[in-house]
Amino acid sequence: xxxxxxxxxxxxxxxxxxxxxxxxxxxxxxxxxxxxxxxxxxxxxxxxxxxxxxxxxxxxxxxxxxxxxxxxxxxxxxxxxxxxxxxxxxxxxxxxxxxxxxxxxxxxxxxxxxxxxxxxxxxxxxxxxxxxxxxxxxxxxxxxxxxxxxxxxxxxxxxxxxxxxxxxxxxxxxxxxxxxxxxxxxxxxxxxxxxxxxxxxxxxxxxxxxxxxxxxxxxxxxxxxxxxxxxxxxxxxxxxxxxxxxxxxxxxxxxxxxxxxxxxxxxxxxxxxxxxxxxxxxxxxxxxxxxxxxxxxxxxxxxxxxxxxxxxxxxxxxxxxxxxxxxxxxxxxxxxxxxxxxxxxxxxxxxxxxxxxxxxxxxxxxxxxxxxxxxxxxxxxxxxxxxxxxx
Numbered sequence: 264x265x266x267x268x269x270x271x272x273x274x275x276x277x278x279x280x281x282x283x284x285x286x287x288x289x290x291x292x293x294x295x296x297x298x299x300x301x302x303x304x305x306x307x308x309x310x311x312x313x314x315x316x317x318x319x320x321x322x323x324x325x326x327x328x329x330x331x332x333x334x335x336x337x338x339x340x341x342x343x344x345x346x347x348x349x350x351x352x353x354x355x356x357x358x359x360x361x362x363x364x365x366x367x368x369x370x371x372x373x374x375x376x377x378x379x380x381x382x383x384x385x386x387x388x389x390x391x392x393x394x395x396x397x398x399x400x401x402x403x404x405x406x407x408x409x410x411x412x413x414x415x416x417x418x419x420x421x422x423x424x425x426x427x428x429x430x431x432x433x434x435x436x437x438x439x440x441x442x443x444x445x446x447x448x449x450x451x452x453x454x455x456x457x458x459x460x461x462x463x464x465x466x467x468x469x470x471x472x473x474x475x476x477x478x479x480x481x482x483x484x485x486x487x488x489x490x491x492x493x494x495x496x497x498x499x500x501x502x503x504x505x506x507x508x509x510x511x512x513x514x515x516x517x518x519x520x521x522x523x524x525x526x527x528x529x530x531x532x533x534x535x536x537x538x539x540x541x542x543x544x545x546x547x548x549x550x551x552x553x554x555x556x557x558x559x560x561x562x563x564x565x566x567x568x569x570x571x572x573x574x575x576x577x578x579x580x581x582x583x584x585x586x587x588x589x590x591x592x593x594x595x596x597x598x599x600x601x602x603x604x605x606x607x608x609x610x611x612x613x614x615x616x617x618x619x620x621x622x623x624x625x626x627x628x629x630x631x632x633x634x635x636x637x638x639x640x641x642x643x644x645x646x647x648x649x650x651x652x653x654x
Contacts, residue, residue, distance in 0.1 A: 285547045285562050286480070286487065288330050288371035291539070291572070293487025294480060295612075297643040302333075303373030303578035305585065307404030310369060310378060310571060311394050313386040313411070314355045315341070315348045316362040318551040318558070325558060326367045326549040335370050336377040342397040343384045350556065358386065359552035364563040365410050365571045367548045372575035376582070379403050386411070388422045395426060395466075399433045405581045405591050407433065408574040409442040409472075410567030412464030415514050417454035423465065423514070430471035437593040439577045442467040443566035444476045444534045445508030448496065449620030463510035467533050470518040473595050474533035475573050476636050477507025477540025477566045478614055494617025494628050494635050495541040495564075504542040506619040508566055509534055509626065509634045520600040524632035527625055535596055537614060537636035538569025576643055580650040592650060602649045603638045607631065610646040611639035 292299065316322075323335050339345070349355050366378055381403070383394035391411070398407055415423070433440050444467045445451055450459040467474035477495035482488060496506035512531040521532060539546070542564030551558045581591045592598060602610055614636040620626035628635045 285545055286482065286484070286539070287547050288332065290482060290484065290487030291546060292372065294482040294489045295641050295643045297372060297576070301579045301583070301647065303376030303575060303582050306373070306578040306582045307377040307379055308369045308373060308571070308574050308578050309381060309398050309404040309407045310365045311381050311383065311391070311398060311407065311409050312358055312362045312365060313383045313391065314358045315346050315382055316359040316552065317348045318359070318556075319362055319366060319380065322363050322549045322551055322558065323367050323370065327370075329549070330371065332371060333374045335366075337366065338377065338379045340379055340381045340403075342381065342394060343390070345382060346384055350552065354386065356552050360550045360561060360563070361410055361567060363548050363550040363553070363561070364568055365408060368546060368568060369408060369571035369575045372572045373578045376575065376578045377404070388418055392422050392426055392429070395429045399429045399436065399438060402436050402438065404438070406439040406574045406577045407441065408571040409440070409466055410570045412443055412445050412451070412467055414451035414454060414460065414462035415465045415468060415512060416462065417451070418465055426466060427469055427471070430466075430469055434471050434593050437591040439574070439592055439595045440472045441475055441570050441574050442472045443508070443570045444474050446477070446505035446565045447508060448506035449510045449626050461510070463512055463533055464508060467508070468512035468515055468531055470515050470531050470596070471594065473573070473599070474535045474637070475566050475570045476509050476534030476537040477569060478537050478636055478640055479541040480539035480544040489612070492539070492612060492614045492640060494614060494619050496617055496619050497541065497543070500543070504564060507534070507537065507540055507635060509619055511634070518596070520597045523604065524600060532634050534637040535599060536573060536611070536638055537640050538572055539640070540564050540566050540569055573641075576641060576647065577650070580647050583647065583651045587651065589651075592653070598650060598653055599638060601653070602646070606645070606649060607638065610642055610649050612642055613639050
């Protein structure tokens, strides 16, 4: 989700003019304690999106220039041929702002990592699956970011099964996979039409995927100094941009790594982790097609904002692991929950206030793991060290 704005690059000015906390890379890196000397050099982040963004190279170049980031190493891959962009399609235009957000913010957190942008022919499930299978089958990178999802019952069982098999291969190949939990709280968009129904979303619910939920970040607009976080939920605000996704699978049973965390269900719960997602504490990006082809700033939010940034943190961790002659991380879910058993308070920011829906305690943040923000948000310096230390 995002709200296009013609906003200045100065976060303080953005706050004054639009009453939105438009953080830049420096503020986000400071808030989550991401060391400036850690860049993800030598690793590859794979981002799966749909359709085609005709201006992504020029937009990310402008983003880099504004925020003084190294030039991006970007590969654009269309497994089935790059489709022609239709600027009259709201669906395709919407995917361009998603692409801008994903690429620019994975790059902002791991600026020396290579980004492989894999563009599916469309956002139909079969085309997305083909992209997922291509990414894993060709072992393109260390970590995969997927900023999309739908209710589990909306996906054909045969496609859901094939998707899970792709993630099984990813685990064997030591490829970490992330997915966004969605922007509608404890609900997903209707399979057909514009209504909503209570559901957790796939691919986030797959137990081989690390699911990313959403928070509202309270940090200094200028320095990024961290003041705290709460559950992202815009209910009652105008405009209402949504709420962080969470809930339970109706297909996958509770994985063993969640046994100690869960008390309320025998099914897989999401999210596993969380990150800033509220548009009211959004991040700045550059997107041309968001503004009818004219390059401009945009304020982005949604759980799709946190997903590529978590992927970048794993790329950073893998870069250090390779330097220490260790293999890439594979199942970060297992690793995150293992780390949290002994160092939850030092490796993750606890998010203990707020709710993302109307399902009582199941949708309410609390101490330890919860179904709204998972284990919490990263205290990156300590968490990266813990991930590097794992066998």
